[in-house]
Amino acid sequence: MLTEAIRLVVTIIFAISGVYLARNYPPGYVSSNIALILLIIIFTGLGYVMGGVIGRAATRSVRWIDDKTRKISSHELLNGVAGLVIGLVIAALVAKPVESALKPIKFAPAYGVILVYLILGYLG
Known part of the structure; x- marks a missing residue:
């Protein structure tokens, strides 16, 4: 559950970053709407993957801390x-x-x- 919550937060942060980058994308290369859609898709995918990695690491850390505090x-x-x-x-x-x-x-x-x-x- 913790992994999925962290994945959601990281995905939202990355998607917002994609929107921000698309808004500041230099005009002339591609249309701003295409850049917006592509960057949102790319950054949301990256956020989903990174959120899973960060979430699993956080879950392992929480379990490790729980095991250590049970022994004290x-x-x-x-x-x-x-x-x-x-x-x-x-x-x-x-x-x-x-x-x-x-x-x-x-x-x-x-x-x-x-x-x-x-x-x-x-x-x-």
């Missing part, structure tokens, strides 16, 4: 979630000074904040 005691799982929450709260407090310190560098503030959240979330 509830006490251990609760402590892990509490640590994650504490780490993310600390990261929220630290992120603004890190962003301010890295402001002179063009793209560094965004990556610095993401890095702070990842590190402190993991350490928590």
